[in-house]
Amino acid sequence: MAKKKTQKPVQQLLSPENYIRQKSRKLPLYNCLVSAGWDEHGMAQIFVARQHANGNISFGGYLVDLYCLGVKDAFFKFNCEIYEFDEVIADFSDGMTMISVDYALVHNIIYASVAYAAELGFKPCKDFSETAKYILEEDTDEVELMEIECGKDGKPLFVKTDLSNDIEANRIIQQLEKSVGKGNFDVLYVDGWDDEDDNENSEYDELDLQHFDEYNAMTALERRNAFTVLISDSPDQKTDNELSRLVALTECIFEKDLTDDAEIIKLHEAWNAELEMVIDEEEYTAVSLGLSPRHTLTDEDIEEFTDLDAEYFDEEKDDDFDEEIRAEEIVAYKKLKQKWGDIPYLCYWDLKYDDKLTKAYKSKLKKYNKKYPDYALLKIEMLKSMLLDEEYIKDKNISFKSIFRYRSSITELEMFEYQLLKILDLVSNDSVNIMALKAEYIFLDSIDLDPNYVQSLKTLLLTTKVSKLQDYFQEKADSN
Numbered sequence: 001m002a003k004k005k006t007q008k009p010v011q012q013l014l015s016p017e018n019y020i021r022q023k024s025r026k027l028p029l030y031n032c033l034v035s036a037g038w039d040e041h042g043m044a045q046i047f048v049a050r051q052h053a054n055g056n057i058s059f060g061g062y063l064v065d066l067y068c069l070g071v072k073d074a075f076f077k078f079n080c081e082i083y084e085f086d087e088v089i090a091d092f093s094d095g096m097t098m099i100s101v102d103y104a105l106v107h108n109i110i111y112a113s114v115a116y117a118a119e120l121g122f123k124p125c126k127d128f129s130e131t132a133k134y135i136l137e138e139d140t141d142e143v144e145l146m147e148i149e150c151g152k153d154g155k156p157l158f159v160k161t162d163l164s165n166d167i168e169a170n171r172i173i174q175q176l177e178k179s180v181g182k183g184n185f186d187v188l189y190v191d192g193w194d195d196e197d198d199n200e201n202s203e204y205d206e207l208d209l210q211h212f213d214e215y216n217a218m219t220a221l222e223r224r225n226a227f228t229v230l231i232s233d234s235p236d237q238k239t240d241n242e243l244s245r246l247v248a249l250t251e252c253i254f255e256k257d258l259t260d261d262a263e264i265i266k267l268h269e270a271w272n273a274e275l276e277m278v279i280d281e282e283e284y285t286a287v288s289l290g291l292s293p294r295h296t297l298t299d300e301d302i303e304e305f306t307d308l309d310a311e312y313f314d315e316e317k318d319d320d321f322d323e324e325i326r327a328e329e330i331v332a333y334k335k336l337k338q339k340w341g342d343i344p345y346l347c348y349w350d351l352k353y354d355d356k357l358t359k360a361y362k363s364k365l366k367k368y369n370k371k372y373p374d375y376a377l378l379k380i381e382m383l384k385s386m387l388l389d390e391e392y393i394k395d396k397n398i399s400f401k402s403i404f405r406y407r408s409s410i411t412e413l414e415m416f417e418y419q420l421l422k423i424l425d426l427v428s429n430d431s432v433n434i435m436a437l438k439a440e441y442i443f444l445d446s447i448d449l450d451p452n453y454v455q456s457l458k459t460l461l462l463t464t465k466v467s468k469l470q471d472y473f474q475e476k477a478d479s480n
Helices: 016-026 082-092 103-120 126-130 166-180 199-216 220-232 240-258 261-270 272-276 299-310 323-340 344-350 359-371 376-388 400-404 412-428 434-443 451-479
Strands: 029-035 043-051 057-065 070-080 098-100 157-161 186-190
Touching: 016 057, 016 070, 016 299, 029 103, 043 082, 043 103, 057 082, 057 103, 070 082, 070 103, 070 126, 103 166, 157 166, 166 261, 199 240, 220 240, 220 451, 240 434, 240 451, 261 272, 261 434, 272 400, 272 412, 299 323, 323 344, 344 359, 344 376, 359 376, 376 400, 376 412, 400 412, 412 434, 412 451, 434 451
Parallel strands: 157 186
Antiparallel strands: 029 043, 029 098, 043 057, 057 070
């Protein structure tokens, strides 16, 4: 919904993300913390907090790998009370000591790691580049320069824990071989690593791991029999425990019985263009809206498009979608059309609520594609429509390069829509490539997408994997 123009101060119109990007550096520093022993362990947990005039705190948290990967994780909290900041610090410091230090030290730790990782071919996590880095001072000569040692004994060191994804670990090792050469880096394998992330889901994760370990101890035939029983038992009304078991068992069967790491790595290499594509920090860009690359979007412009999409992309809306909100969105959409005209993004948006199987939708889609044949989101919509059509041409070219051509960057929405298209393409074929399903599931963790997007895609993949596994075992039974 587009917001009405008011005379409120600018900062009240900004989203938390935009406020952090544009104004947080003007706030005074409140506290800077780093985990004790960071220089010995090569891993630093850092917090930088700034204080608003109302006494509240905005802060960033950064997990920094000085040995190899740079900023592995980052997040921010906006305008929270001091007690909330203290609670977060207490949660993260469980088992470690956090010490207050001068700002210059944490700045140098973070940016030394970023520079070192860049030399090796690794980028900081998306949340850092997109928002959290703006809580820090700009990396200029204004900040005192300190010598921070990166690497271990003069070489990169990749620490692989027992919680590391094997495919992602192999990709990191391959990148190190490419950047510094074999024998010029070390890999440390660590068991029993205490994962300090995802504290909120620890009980759920522990339950899943228990199930996974249980199925891992079985033979392939025992897993197949267990799956057959579990999938046929209460198919429509499974308990949380049954669903948890089904997820764990499906993942275990794919990992242990059906897929090969070497083949998955080959698929990831084939998808390298997606992996190397830069994801824009802004949710909307001139190119993603179908405007001239020379067009400059204002904060007000971006806010209008964000408001238009707010309800559609709200994951918490229930099935009984509020028609009144929908009507308000239509009004906002028409106002944007009056301002911007029939630009490609608004044509794409106009299709979002339509039933993709109707003739009206297909007619409208063809009209928009004819008008804007090179617009990526409309090309994706057309290909998705074809995949849902029984007359879909099997040899139709669906590739990242064919859709985005010579683009140097794309938005998260564009990457999400392409990955959705790729999944639909994978599952639309009669003979589904099981290896590709597993490879895509892992691949999603390698691209800089919002966790909500990733979860949505993984849910679709998981549902497909369960269904295709059921078909696979049925075919095996029929052939015997």
